[in-house]
Amino acid sequence: MKGRWLSKTILHKWMGYTVDVRVPQPKKFIAALAPHTSNVDFLIGQLYSRSINTPIKFMMKREWFFWPLG
Numbered sequence: 001m002k003g004r005w006l007s008k009t010i011l012h013k014w015m016g017y018t019v020d021v022r023v024p025q026p027k028k029f030i031a032a033l034a035p036h037t038s039n040v041d042f043l044i045g046q047l048y049s050r051s052i053n054t055p056i057k058f059m060m061k062r063e064w065f066f067w068p069l070g
Contacts, residue, residue, distance in 0.1 A: 003050050004050055004051060004053055007046075007047045007048075007050035007051040008051040010047055011044070011047040011048060011051050012051070015044075015047075017044070017048075019048075019052075025054075042058075045058075
């Protein structure tokens with residue numbers, strides 16, 4: 001996955017986040033995250049998934065898809 005080094009640098013060094021996972025992650029799983037305090041939560045999740053080299057898929061509410069995002 002592209003950007004692993006950059007994602008780790010931004011998330012851990014620049015933003016100061018650490019990782020403390022105490023349960024093994026299965027190959028496939030569903031994670032539901034709520035409530036969101038800001039839209040930055042989405043960006044942090046994307047950085048984390050790229051930093052651990054795990055591709056993710058996500059759903060967004062339709063209000064986010066306005067011009068020019070379609």
